[in-house]
Amino acid sequence: MFIQTETFSFNVLYEGNPNAPLVILSHALMANLHLWDSTVLALHVAGYSTIRYDHVGHGSTSRPTENQIGKLHFDDFCLDIERIISAVAPERTPFAIIGCSMGGVLAIRYAMLHPGRVKKVVSCGAPGINSLEESKPKWAERIDLFTREGVAPLAELTVERWIPGPFPEGVRDEALKQTLECTLEGYRACADAIVNYKYRDELGKLQTEDVMILVGEKDSAIGPKELSVELASEIRGGRFMELKDCGHVPPLHRRKEFEKVIVDFFGS
Template identity: 45%
Template sequence: MAESENKTITIESIPYYVLLEGPHDGPLVILIHALMSNHRIWDHTVATLHTSGYRTLRYDHIGHNLTPPPADAQRNKPGCFNFDDFCRHLHTIIDTVAPGITPAALIGCSIGGVLVLRYHMLYPPSEGKVTKVISCAAPGLTSLDASKPKWKARIQQWKDEGGNEELVKQTFERWFPEPLPEGFDKERALSIVKSCSLEGYEICVWATMNFDYTGELGRIRDGQNVMILAGENDGNIGPREVLVDVHEKLPGSRYVLMEGTGHIPPMHWPERFEKIVLEFLGKASG
């Protein structure tokens, strides 16, 4: 029987919004959204996964949408959390809402794409279990130096303008280049991008500018269960070669280039994306 349950799970003064949905006995798929978006980028994906018998767990990052910034003022600032903290928080969330369950899949977009790879390094499936990993539009395995001035400029723009209205428009244009599918809901997409707070943006941007897992990729020993997915028209993450490089350094992994696609494949061309996802997941189960 299908179910839908949302919870607030507080970890280190962060009240995470968590949404567990789908067939109760279905294999569990974890979905991690991009910076400056929220769990709703997966709405179309989730519906398709449920129809295919999967159960889904998604949540909002720190200071994004329904997860407010940390209640502790000392923790509500850049530098207090890094990607390993985010993975540790996710591990607690999974243990809380689905104790004893090995995820059938981890699917992440942008920083979510980094987090699914890092989570798989830190918390690999136990012997005899399989977790498929799909990393979409991730900025490689280390912070890109060329991107750091851009991040800093965007934070300053937000502060100087006293809001994120213009930044939201610019982000949308980077994320969703033409052509857009017929019937694409631009207003909904803009509302999702706008749902991030400045505090959450700064916290996640700091983590994005300060990570390097290139020396630890060898911790993933089941490359055949990993997919690296890139959008052909993604101008947000820098050189596409960084994604090809991750694929080439991970023996057995699969690389997919989605034609005509920007930075958020599950929203830009959802049907195409879901076809790729379901084909890759196959009969994975937790």
């Protein structure tokens, strides 16, 4: 379904038993809501309903305008989530939020902005609680590549970074299919948010939520693993989890292992 908000037309899927606990899922930059195809099936079997959506300029969600690019931040993306929930499930309060990569940052930020609202937070493959200063030149290079040569070269490089080494058959093909649907406008808007956030000083807002910081053992996109371990230790209800032989997008790379971790965490 398409949800028209004050700013964008969002492609949204609301699935599962409408009376079951609600889980929000937020995908990685260059992916789309299909990142969660397998995850939502596992969640439905486990007794949860789900809302997933495409970020601005991704999948089938509308693109940001030139005037909007550079002005959108994670707080704006959290407001998008609120608008989506209000439109498709106005009487519901989310039980949990799961995010991957930029979605992982968004999951934590959403919980900060709404203390006590969700019970469980899963931040998967998030690049720290503050923007990584050393990564900013890389983002500028990626935007330049996308601008000069179109989406295909950047999509190939992104998938190689996401899913290193041995991988289940078809996984890279599925990832590439998603990344090729990303627009330049969407990439620029989200990348700008990724290099301009700083939330460490607000970790104290997470007082009642159970928060899982989950990383892939072979994820090269998030900086030193120690940063994620430290982040989990600084959150009152935080825990750290590492998936073996896994890259940046566990919902695709190691689906079954990821799903078991999530379902067990939600049931704990």
